[in-house]
Amino acid sequence: MLVHDAPAGRLAARIVETEAYGPGDRSSHAFAGKTSRNASMFLARGCAYVYFIYGTSYCLNVASERAGVGAAVLIRAAEPLSGLAEMRRKRGALPERDLLRGPGRLCAAFGLDRGHDGLDLCAPGALWLAASPAPPRALGASVRIGLSTEAHRVMRFYEAGSAHLSGPRRLGS
DNA sequence: AAGAAGATTCGCT
DNA sequence: GCGAATCTTCTTA
Numbered sequence A: 001m002l003v004h005d006a007p008a009g010r011l012a013a014r015i016v017e018t019e020a021y022g023p024g025d026r027s028s029h030a031f032a033g034k035t036s037r038n039a040s041m042f043l044a045r046g047c048a049y050v051y052f053i054y055g056t057s058y059c060l061n062v063a064s065e066r067a068g069v070g071a072a073v074l075i076r077a078a079e080p081l082s083g084l085a086e087m088r089r090k091r092g093a094l095p096e097r098d099l100l101r102g103p104g105r106l107c108a109a110f111g112l113d114r115g116h117d118g119l120d121l122c123a124p125g126a127l128w129l130a131a132s133p134a135p136p137r138a139l140g141a142s143v144r145i146g147l148s149t150e151a152h153r154v155m156r157f158y159e160a161g162s163a164h165l166s167g168p169r170r171l172g173s
Numbered sequence B: 001a002a003g004a005a006g007a008t009t010c011g012c013t
Numbered sequence C: 001g002c003g004a005a006t007c008t009t010c011t012t013a
Helices: A084-091 A102-110
Strands: A003-006 A007-019 A048-053 A057-063 A071-082 A127-129 A139-143 A154-159
Touching: A007 A084, A007 A102, A048 A127, A057 A102, A071 A102, A071 A154, A084 A102, A084 A139
Parallel strands: none
Antiparallel strands: A003 A007, A003 A127, A007 A071, A007 A154, A048 A057, A057 A071, A139 A154
């Protein structure tokens, strides 16, 4: 579960879709080494890596290796639990299933940007990860979405059948 | 120094 | 389904 104590109130959502970008993966932002953009991928496990992509969207990741090793898990989609009114105020009057469906949409609804890059999501603060109120019913796995390199790797994991998944239908439901 | 590609989304056809 | 928006990084000259 992802929780954000935003100025307007508490936002919470149950994460239903992720993608892994580990060491040695040519599609990982960390593959070519540390830069000012991807530095947070080299922090300890549990730290946030937020990047800006295509000049339009932010994406939230969680660093997933020991400090010094570049790796992260991309949070691609979540099921809104609380703060839906505030999410709609940020994103528009969308149906619940579209509020957090996609990494850029999720960041927009949660109000996340580069200012949240590097935060420790397992430490006290405004943004953190908590235990899910309900474990996933059934896990699915597939290739990752939107990649042209390392596209064959099965590194996307999701709650099978969830109405809140991103990407093509065939990759989840 | 300039150009292309990229872990995306939105609006229009 | 297709193209635009437009930041960061990597490639090529």
